[in-house]
Amino acid sequence: MASTSSGAPPVSPLARPLPALSAVRGVRLGAVAAGIRYRGRPDLMLAVFAPGTTAAGVYTKNRCPGAPVVWCRMAQASSPTARALLVNSGNANVFTGRKGEETVRRSAGAVASMLDCAPENVFLSSTGVIGEVLPVQPILDALPAAHQALSEDGWAQAARAIMTTDTFPKAARRETRIGNTPVVLQGIAKGSGMVAPDMATMLAYIVTDARLPQPVLQTLLDEGVQTSFNAITVDSDTSTSDTVLLFATGRADNPPVSSAADPLLNDFRTALDSLMEELALLVVRDGEGATKLIEVCVEGAESDHSARQVARAIANSPLVKTAVAGEDANWGRIVMAVGKSGEPADRDRLSVAINGIWVARHGTVVEGYDAAQVDASMKQPEIRLTVDLGLGQGKARVWTCDLTHGYIDINGSYRS
Amino acid sequence: MASTSSGAPPVSPLARPLPALSAVRGVRLGAVAAGIRYRGRPDLMLAVFAPGTTAAGVYTKNRCPGAPVVWCRMAQASSPTARALLVNSGNANVFTGRKGEETVRRSAGAVASMLDCAPENVFLSSTGVIGEVLPVQPILDALPAAHQALSEDGWAQAARAIMTTDTFPKAARRETRIGNTPVVLQGIAKGSGMVAPDMATMLAYIVTDARLPQPVLQTLLDEGVQTSFNAITVDSDTSTSDTVLLFATGRADNPPVSSAADPLLNDFRTALDSLMEELALLVVRDGEGATKLIEVCVEGAESDHSARQVARAIANSPLVKTAVAGEDANWGRIVMAVGKSGEPADRDRLSVAINGIWVARHGTVVEGYDAAQVDASMKQPEIRLTVDLGLGQGKARVWTCDLTHGYIDINGSYRS
Known part of the structure; x- marks a missing residue:
């Protein structure tokens, strides 16, 4: 069997086994x-x-x-x-x-x-x-x-x-x-x-x-x-x-x-x-250093294209990704990422859910939301961030992983 | 005098002392x-x-x-x-x-x-x-x-x-x-x-x-x-x-x-x-976790605007920033970042210099460039990355810092 080189990094904690494969004619x-x-x-x-x-x-x-x-x-x-x-x-x-x-x-x-x-x-x-x-x-x-x-x-x-x-x-x-x-x-x-x-x-x-x-x-x-x-x-x-x-x-x-x-x-x-x-x-x-899989769902955008841009801005935000790595239900950073996408967004219509629990609705924090439950949910290996822009029917899903010390280790080490 | 909170992080290694200040009338x-x-x-x-x-x-x-x-x-x-x-x-x-x-x-x-x-x-x-x-x-x-x-x-x-x-x-x-x-x-x-x-x-x-x-x-x-x-x-x-x-x-x-x-x-x-x-x-x-100041200079672009977009793509690339943190003269990642900017670029006209030493010219590595000197220069606290697109007169400068474990520590830690 093949093996990676001796200094190979440990297998990702999010790895999946190879499924049963068989022939494809031709x-x-x-x-x-x-x-x-x-x-x-x-x-x-x-x-x-x-x-x-x-x-x-x-x-x-x-x-x-x-x-x-x-x-x-x-x-x-x-x-x-x-x-x-x-x-x-x-x-x-x-x-x-x-x-x-x-x-x-x-x-x-x-x-x-x-x-x-x-x-x-x-x-x-x-x-x-x-x-x-x-x-x-x-x-x-x-x-x-x-x-x-x-x-x-x-x-x-x-x-x-x-x-x-x-x-x-x-x-x-x-x-x-x-x-x-x-x-x-x-x-x-x-x-x-x-x-x-x-x-x-x-x-x-x-x-x-x-x-x-x-x-x-x-x-x-x-x-x-x-x-x-x-x-x-x-x-x-x-x-x-x-x-x-x-x-x-x-x-x-x-x-x-x-x-x-x-x-x-x-x-x-x-x-x-x-x-x-x-x-x-x-x-x-298998993202470098990944410890969590993040699904970003954006709905209520003006168009699917706009929803995708917003979802990508969230998924690419180093601050969102480090927050997830730290198991921090930091919805303020999600709002920041929505805003920086440059897509149509209205602060006062914006809602944010973390792992299915709405923490902010229409531009302000949901009074008395179950913060303990949200915090506990951040310990799962798979995290879902949902944003409802409240503007239209556009929606998109994007996946990413968290940003960890492992990423810095892998990419910041001198080429051997 | 003011002091930051007791758990304050250490002062950035790139810090500068407060200059002598005086009154401004009015x-x-x-x-x-x-x-x-x-x-x-x-x-x-x-x-x-x-x-x-x-x-x-x-x-x-x-x-x-x-x-x-x-x-x-x-x-x-x-x-x-x-x-x-x-x-x-x-x-x-x-x-x-x-x-x-x-x-x-x-x-x-x-x-x-x-x-x-x-x-x-x-x-x-x-x-x-x-x-x-x-x-x-x-x-x-x-x-x-x-x-x-x-x-x-x-x-x-x-x-x-x-x-x-x-x-x-x-x-x-x-x-x-x-x-x-x-x-x-x-x-x-x-x-x-x-x-x-x-x-x-x-x-x-x-x-x-x-x-x-x-x-x-x-x-x-x-x-x-x-x-x-x-x-x-x-x-x-x-x-x-x-x-x-x-x-x-x-x-x-x-x-x-x-x-x-x-x-x-x-x-x-x-x-x-x-x-x-x-x-x-x-x-x-004072960038979070910064250990190096990076100046990205782009020249030879079709326009100043285009140069700025390319410079930003380089300055925002996590792979470029982690390479600098690792003191790795990784010009391949700079090429990648130029390409992903989406701006006009021709691989075969592209040249890259690190701290003033040209490592790639016209789309291919410079044979026999002084790699030891480039590597040594990466240990400086201030790094200059130069890209010549070879297309026109557009130019731009952008500054950023490296991406280190310090950034993950600061942003990945749970809110206190």
Whole structure:
């Protein structure tokens, strides 16, 4: 089995065990130790898809993306299908200039030769140190072994191979239907903080055996990330490599679907959204130094967009996050964060609840609220902060974790 | 002399001693212990201005401002002049609904009666706990003593009376000229983090004996805050009470000035800007848990505005701030922060310098840069991070401090 390096931090107290995973028809995965940075653990993952697999992706909005993100955008633009995905950990291949682009091109070329496909059918991700050149040779050397290792049961190993400072591997699975046809969705993710110490990147890869045209797949992904991966924040920092890819191998013989709005997709969409939410929350649960998972619910906003901005301002506030770490039901800081979001808000309509108990209503403290009960509830590992702006119907949910000494330890220690 | 409470945190390692202060003609200050929250230290400061003193203010952009900020805006809109300023520490009078408004109205009314002026000529600030009702009676009871204590030499006491979690009092002084007339500028400030633990607010009050019309004063203040108080950030959180007020008593017999663009004001403007920068940096130096002062310089941006956004993204990045705390010359995180700002940036034109040494040029690491020298420079208490976007002429400077265990200690501890 894979293990993280000897000096690995303790597993997050919010960790979840890897669920039971099984095959998804049309994809095989192999993971090997290429020795890119880590020793004695897999750091290179190859997934090979059945011909005709459609692929959809969403990528970081960071204006300085890594070379693999630039490559994926190009690959996606040039073809609706994918034959392979190659991911390495230990080096993010970000801010590496022409050498970085060459590593990407040669890696994709080598996989393409092996599979007899176009390089544009190979998707790539890298995660790890920023600014160091990612040498291509270890990858080229390890590729045959990765190819050899390909197996329908390679999921758990793949989940481990993409870890950097993650303290536990992350995966989720759903079984659903399109029409009467059973289909499977399975995904893995990595991320520990939006950016771990020099270890950039939140990555997630989801595969289904459903048969879906690329535009449908892309729409489902675009919509689903809004309430999952785009609704989490650990430290407000945006990685240069964030990537979520969704592959549909088409091995399930489901009825044809031509639009994401087709009611045939209702169950599938629900399953996909719920799987993405589960993966996203696993990333927050592994947030650097996290001891509490925080759900921020904003309602009564002028619009959903406005609600999301307010929720993010709360979730990104260092003062709110340290208060939760200190088990302090500090609603004054929540009010401050609402105000700083710049979104429409009226102090005299604003209400705040902590773990379901309203502590402030219409701009002033609720006289005689049960402070002892609120304080006691702050000791739970999962905290819910609710704000009702009292203005309209807009609402949003965002998840984050608390800000602790652990975060400072992990990020303030000198690079080794 | 004033002293902070017995459990006071140690003075910031970046602290500066209070400079020599002297009188500014046309203003007298008195500070007393009203017992609002603290015991055995002054917590109420009254300043009384000569008739005809003009007043300019800039206030928090937080959408949930405290009652005193709402009052000051009204006061400023209703008259170009001010007769008094009353500031209490210990309670911010924020999110206190109608009771908070009543406290403000009655406080201003009491001062106005004492001075025989309109309540709208009394400016108010409160700083301290959010969400607790600020009782008016202790203020009314203490006002006569504050009035009694008024003195041209009350500046140092006033600087101490407005402290909350500040670890040192903050003041600055400049002597300059308008035409051939010598004029004085003197100011005090408080702030320790944008928001100290439940102790909201960055406040600054500056007085000059110059004779200047209110619109001129307002323009000078609006422009000056851009490169001083609006260019600092401790934790990206925006207080509900931030206030900077500039008063001109008119006691200096300087030549008349009718426009802020008048060349007669060149020296005065320089002195004011430099005084505001000094006060703003004192606030950063007292940032919660700060061990290093960080200057972020962005150049080569498409515009000054764009440069400022990029500089703020860097200064607000928890990953950059923890890296500096760890004395880690982690330029990869600076690149990440540039990218997440969303401003125009081209990875292949981007250059980064740490303490004056270029570590990355045009999108890739500088081969053979003196890493040992850069690492050694990170041990200094003042750190300069420079980014050249290579796109245009826009530039900006922003100051912040590092993010340390001290910040978590201060903000993550349970309210006492």
